[in-house]
Amino acid sequence: MESLSQIIAALPDGDGWGPPVTSETTFNGVPYAPFSKGDKLGRMADWTVDGKDRDGRGGRAQYSRYNRDQQVYGAGTVSLFSAPPAEDEGSFSVVSNVRDTGKTRFGRGGAVFTRGGRGGQRGGRGQDTRGGRTALTTRGGRTAPASSGTTASRGAAASRGRRPGWKDYDKPQRSRDASVHIKADWHLMEEIDFNRLGKLNLDADEGEDLDSCGFLYYYDRTYDKPPVAKSSERKLTALDRAAYDVTTSSDPVIQELADKGEATIFATDSILSMLMCAPRSVYPWDIVIVRQGGKIYLDKRENAALDMVTVNENAADAPLEAADGSKETINQPNALAEEAAYINHNFANQVVLESSGQKVQMKHANPFYNASEETEPPASKAYKYRRFDLSTNEEEPVYLVVRTELDAVQKNVTNGENQYLSVKALNEFDSKAQGSGGALDWRAKLATQRGAVVATEMKNNSCKLARWTVQSILAKADVMKVGFVSRANPKVNDKHVILGVVGWKPRDFAAQMNLSLSNGWGIVRTIADMCHKEGDGRYVLVKDPNKSILRLYQVPAASFDEDEDEAEGDEVKAE
Structure with missing residues (x-):
């Protein structure tokens, strides 16, 4: 037998294994089809793709999850080899404009459960009315009567209890405006997202009292009893009482404490609570920081x-805002x-027993009330100036002084001692x-399902309740x-009724809300350190109106003095 080399040597010149050698450009004019490493070859041969089952529908492989959305090799360049259309299709139009309701947005038809036949095959929770009787439908372990004369679908069942995130794509895109106008001469120092804020941590002490001003009336305990009937509901009445919300640098007591060198950071409880609860905020806000x-x-x-x-x-x-479609x-x-601010002001004044003989006086009188100028009596309010230690080491002590507020006082039932209260209102x-x-x-639910009502409010008003809790703990x-x-x-929106009052210990309520004070102190110390490094000046911390981001700007010294002058000018024109 001849060997393989002998057979190859016997072949004529030019012949051999493989395609013939030629110098002609056989593929001249054929476009090049590019490929990528992401292209898939799929199956080498699949004889079931075009097969039909006994009902005339596509075979099992047609609906296989492995074949659905399969990318074919070279599918992106098929248009390069397609033949041009023989006729102009620009004048072609569809006669029927009826929408195909058999498919949903996601390309699959919804299941319909009917009274007869096998309408509920795809869903195991359809209704059953065999023999003209109304059967029971079980949902989530509960038994409820099923409707016998209607049709229901999964989408209809879900619409009765709207799922979170359902149809989120169809919601209007909200675009809120910033709380302050960002000017061109402002210098952006730092941009911090909420994820970074959530990782900050600093343990602080419980604080010590430095001074106290104002007075407190006793709380009316009859408001703790829920109304028996609608006729016994108490109306919220408007009481004209002088209340103040003076900013930090304008507080005369804080100025005196600063001159004594009691601390290096000064704030009010309203401003400090907003900064400590910043990761929970959604609406825009801003804080002016002066060093x-x-x-x-x-x-x-x-x-x-x-x-x-x-x-x-x-x-x-x-x-929704008016721009978002609110009617x-x-x-x-x-x-x-504005309605909530009105309710909180009047509610705190209404639930106390105003008696000149029964009230608790602080060390000093209200520093903001001037009897010769005010026509309204002062509200029940006590201001406590408390100091907290935010030091990380003994070599560089850092103290913070905050002005806190209390609204009422009550006698402890067990020992008869005074208990200080903070009074707020949900609406x-x-x-x-x-x-x-x-x-x-x-x-309907506050008396019987108070826990469910409170849980819903903790979800919908997480930032507001967290701020109230922080203010109560600080005070x-x-x-x-x-x-x-x-x-x-x-x-x-101008007539209200009081349905009930619930009391909590602030730290217990903070634990229920998963509120961490150490995280809040870490945020305060971090922002303060950023301003300390830059030296004396004026800064603005701005919450982005549409993102979970805080931005720290360094601004000119007289940035907001112009706004105050404009506001004074508007008041003069109004007079």
Whole structure:
């Protein structure tokens, strides 16, 4: 037998294994089809793709999850080899404009459960009306009567209890405006996202009292009893009492403490609580930070955004602005915030027993009240100036002084000692309106399902309740009283009724909300250190209106003096 080499040598010249050698450009004019490493070859041969089952539908492989959306090798360049159309199709039009309702947005038809036949094959929770009897449908371990004369689908069943995130793509894109106008001459120093803020941590002491001013009335315990009937509901009455919210640098007591060198950081509880609860905030806000003489003052602008009491800020479907399509003006965020501020002011004044003989006096009188100029009596309010140690080492001590507020006092039932209270109020506008956040009807559920009502409020108003809790802890309040105030008529926002009052110990409530004070102190110390490094000057900390980001700007010294001059000019023109 001849060997392989002998056979190859016997072949004529030019012949051999493989394609013939030629110099002609055989593939001249054929476009090149590029490829990528992501192209898939799929199966070498699949004889079941075009097969049909006995019902005339596509075979099993056609609906296989392995074949669906399979990328074919070279599919991206098929158009290079397609033949040009033989006729002009520009004038082609479809005669029928009826939509194909057999498919949904996601390309698959929804299942329909009917009374007869096998309508409920795809869903195991359809209704069964065999023999004309109404059967029972089991959902989540509960048994409920099924409707016998209607058709239901999975989408209809889900619409009765709207799933979180359902149809999120169809929601209007909200674009909020910043709380302060960012000018061109402002220098951006730092940009911090909320994820970084959540990782900060600093343990501080419980604080010590430096001074106290004002007085407190005793709390009326009859408000703790829920109303028996609708006729016994108490109306919220407007009481004219002088209340103040003076910024840090304008407080005469803080100025005196700064001159004595009691601390290096000064703030009010309203401003400090906003900074400590910043990761929970959604709406825009800003804080003015002034460093002068080695001391830092956390200030707020006149009519600042953080003065307002937000409503359902953290709800998944928060109240809409007019620009977002809201038609009810009284249920827009700004209107709800003004209503909530009005309720909180009057509620705190109404739930105390005003008696000149029964009140607790602090060391000094109210530093902001001037009897010769004011026509209204002062409200029940005590200001405690407390100092906290934020030092990380003994060599560089850092102290913070904060002005805290208390609203009332009550006798302890067991030992008869005075307990200091902070009094706040949650408000219900309309449980069926857009922006209610799935809240329960307080009139029907507050007495029987108080835990569910409170849990819903903790979800929808996480930032607001966290700020109230932080303020109560900073003031060392023994009890935090929270009232539930609802509209007398959902369509009217100037008449309200008090449905009940619930009291908690602030630290216990903070544990329920998963609120970490050490994280808040870490945020305060980090922002203060950023301003310390830059030296004396004026800074602005701004919460981005649409993102979970804080931005620290260095601004000119007279940045907000112009705004105050303009506000004074407007007042003169109004007079």
